[in-house]
Amino acid sequence: MSDDFKKFKTSTHEDFYKRTGIQPPKSISINRELFCANELKCFEDYFTSLCTDLTIYNQLFCSDEACSVLNEFNGLLFYRIQRSFIEKICLKVACLMDPASSGRGGQNENLSLARLVEVAANDELTQTYSRLQNSYENTGIKIWRNKILAHTDLKTAMGEYDFELKFDANTLTEIIREIQDIFDLIKDPKTYTDIEVTLPFDKDVSSFIAKLRMANDQHGK
Numbered sequence: 001m002s003d004d005f006k007k008f009k010t011s012t013h014e015d016f017y018k019r020t021g022i023q024p025p026k027s028i029s030i031n032r033e034l035f036c037a038n039e040l041k042c043f044e045d046y047f048t049s050l051c052t053d054l055t056i057y058n059q060l061f062c063s064d065e066a067c068s069v070l071n072e073f074n075g076l077l078f079y080r081i082q083r084s085f086i087e088k089i090c091l092k093v094a095c096l097m098d099p100a101s102s103g104r105g106g107q108n109e110n111l112s113l114a115r116l117v118e119v120a121a122n123d124e125l126t127q128t129y130s131r132l133q134n135s136y137e138n139t140g141i142k143i144w145r146n147k148i149l150a151h152t153d154l155k156t157a158m159g160e161y162d163f164e165l166k167f168d169a170n171t172l173t174e175i176i177r178e179i180q181d182i183f184d185l186i187k188d189p190k191t192y193t194d195i196e197v198t199l200p201f202d203k204d205v206s207s208f209i210a211k212l213r214m215a216n217d218q219h220g221k
Helices: 013-020 036-060 064-096 115-120 125-140 141-149 169-187 205-220
Strands: 007-014 191-198
Touching: 013 169, 036 064, 036 115, 036 191, 036 205, 064 141, 064 169, 064 205, 115 125, 115 169, 125 141, 125 169, 169 191
Parallel strands: none
Antiparallel strands: 007 191
8 A cells, every 4th residue: 555645743843842842952954955855755755654654553552442452353363463563663663774885895875864864964963863873773673683584593593692672662663753853854954743644534543443343342242
């Protein structure tokens, strides 16, 4: 299904800081003529897909009410779906957090946040990205992606190499929020974009859960 129907909630940074009472940070000066419009659009489309997955995951699996309905309908099936969602989200996050280039001699450019930050060549933006990179690496997602999700490392699969995953849905949401914040600074510093995606009323999670609840009620009669 195309991601074209999805919508982000946007506002100006001035509106956001006024609404939340947060002190606005010092403005970062970036030469936006350095960026390719098509590359920014490609990054934004990929990120929109990630945010849509995150929105659906949070609404499906981070609500006690929704989980109760899912477990009653088919707990085993939805457990597998939940795990698949997490793996997909983490893979997409890992791709966006890849280095600016890879391959021998860095000959392959990546569609990654690091590449955009590198093009911007701004010290403050680089420092902000470095803090995000540290938070990301502390989750263990990078190792999980490299050792398990992208391919199966033999020693890891056999239990000879161990690592720890240190994240939950809130951690993932915060990392993705920070990616969006940096991208907003690069694309348009006057705009604040909410990472929660608005889905069509008849295709959102609430409608889906309502249909499952109805099915559960009919089955219970």
